[in-house]
Amino acid sequence: MPRARKLLCRDVWKVYGPDASDFLRQTPDPSDDALRDAGLIGAVRAANVEIREGEIFVIMGLSGSGKSTLVRCLSRLVEPTGGEIEFDGEDLLAMTGAQLTELRRRKIGMVFQNFALLPHLTVLQNVAFPLDVQGVPRTTREARAHEMIETVGLKGREDYFPRQLSGGQQQRVGIARSLVGEPEIWFLDEPFSALDPLIRREMQDEFLRLQSLLHKTIVFITHDFDEAIRLADRIAVMKDGRIVQTATPEELVLNPATDYVAEFTKHIPRGKVLSLGAVMAPLGDGPFAGDLEVGSRVADVADVVEAAQRPYRVMSEGAPVGQVDAGAVIDVLIGRIGGGAEGRATA
Ligand SMILES: Nc1ncnc2c1ncn2[C@@H]1O[C@H](COP(=O)(O)OP(=O)(O)OP(=O)(O)O)[C@@H](O)[C@H]1O
Ligand SMILES: [Mg+2]
Known part of the structure; x- marks a missing residue:
């Protein structure tokens, strides 16, 4: 059965540099040369993405290919220079600041590569923090935070500070925090790249276990194709700001759209x-x-x-x-x- 559409990007651009919006209006679909001559950086270029409810959608590409910029456009943490984005059928780019804040609090969970925990808060306080910001009363938010801490396997460490935890444990806190508000869509930007390979694999298993319980809609960024194929329902491969192919891992391997994708998938067993x-x-x-x-x-x-x-x-x-x-x-x-x-x- 086809899944409902959660998020849709049509021809989304993010161009950095002076007068980028004017430039893009006058020069739709500018070439590499045109951008360079104008002194601009095309961080995301003509991205078309459809993310379906309940899928794990992986964005993969080398450093600088535009992955973080694209995922930030999806919550308007970065303002797109052009294009359209629909979130649950609503025009994301037409939302007011207040509507966006509400959307990010209620519907979006984010996990970052560097964990981004608050060093002076305990595990419990870090996890409860998003609810604190929402004005949820203390007993409720702590009860909910306890639940999430247990879910990610950190029960007993509620009163530790981030510096007292290993990298993998810190990222579990990041994950618990991103889920405490019960988001509908979960963005993870290279959440495991700072971890050593063994822990990384363990965290991937943990992530899949969580998803089998929670059934979120997930956008997961990685530059590691091995990680991508372990986790993804579908993968979008980015290069120089453009999505060069979106497909299941199997389709990417069997029918790579470009030499670049073929090269990327060549070494995968x-x-x-x-x-x-x-x-x-x-x-x-x-x-x-x-x-x-x-x-x-x-x-x-x-x-x-x-x-x-x-x-x-x-x-x-x-x-x-x-x-x-x-x-x-x-x-x-x-x-x-x-x-x-x-x-x-x-x-
Ligand atoms: N605020 C900014 N101003 C100017 N250029 C930027 C800005 N943010 C990103 N860029 C440029 O946009 C391009 C894409 O960056 P982005 O961070 O999205 O890449 P990425 O694929 O996430 O890379 P990484 O894997 O290293 O995190 C890069 O060339 C980067 O230098
Ligand atoms: Mg990035």
């Missing part, structure tokens, strides 16, 4: 991205070793499929749609299927 639906063969007569879901990642089921003497039946919504055997799985794992440096693209 195919088995982590491709689902059985992309590699299965037409359904035979059996017998079968068992049933597997069409959306399962090849890498996740490779062991059982390889060990079986018979093919597995591939199921979609309870109905058989194909079959997969050890040969198909091995083709993916050694890169014979699924594009990439060593492999051929599948038809």
Whole structure:
């Protein structure tokens, strides 16, 4: 079932520099050269994005590609220079300051790369802070903060100060704080990049666990493609302020829109991205070793499929749609299927 639209950007621009708005009005869709000649920086250029309710939408790109600027435009922490943004069907750019404040407080949660905790407040006070700003009475806000602290696994550390916590713990506080107001949409700007790889992986698991409980609409920024494919329902790849492709991780790998995307996805093990639906063969007569879901990642089921003497039946919504055997799985794992440096693209 298609999900409802939560957020929509049409042809959004953020241009920095003198008289940027006038310039963009007179020169719609300016080229790199035109921007440079005018002494302007096109931080976000002609971005079209549709974010659907309940999805994890990842924005990925190298440093300076415009990810933070774009996500800030979505809450108008940065004022777009041009374009249209709809939030829940409402014109975001027409909202007054008071309406925006209300929207950010009630509907938006944000997590930042550098945690951005208040050093002189305890964990409990940091988490309760957004409710404090909203004027929620102390007992209510502390009860709610206790709940969130427990949810992110920090029970018992309520009275610690940020400096007494590890990086991963500090970011859990940041996450609890961003969720305490029960936002509908959750923006995370490289929340785990300051953490070392092991903690980072743990936080990704934690994030997925939280999302399975909370079902938020999420915009998650990262420059790490591995992180993107672990988390994303869909990924928008940015380069030089432009979104060059928006697709599922699987589509990005199978059908990269540009050489740039192909380069980015080249080193990703195919088995982590491709689902059985992309590699299965037409359904035979059996017998079968068992049933597997069409959306399962090849890498996740490779062991059982390889060990079986018979093919597995591939199921979609309870109905058989194909079959997969050890040969198909091995083709993916050694890169014979699924594009990439060593492999051929599948038809
Ligand atoms: N206030 C500003 N004034 C001028 N230029 C800016 C401003 N903020 C951002 N930029 C420029 O816009 C471009 C995009 O910046 P942005 O911070 O959105 O990138 P990013 O993809 O988030 O990078 P990173 O991964 O390093 O966080 C950069 O070239 C940056 O220098
Ligand atoms: Mg950034």
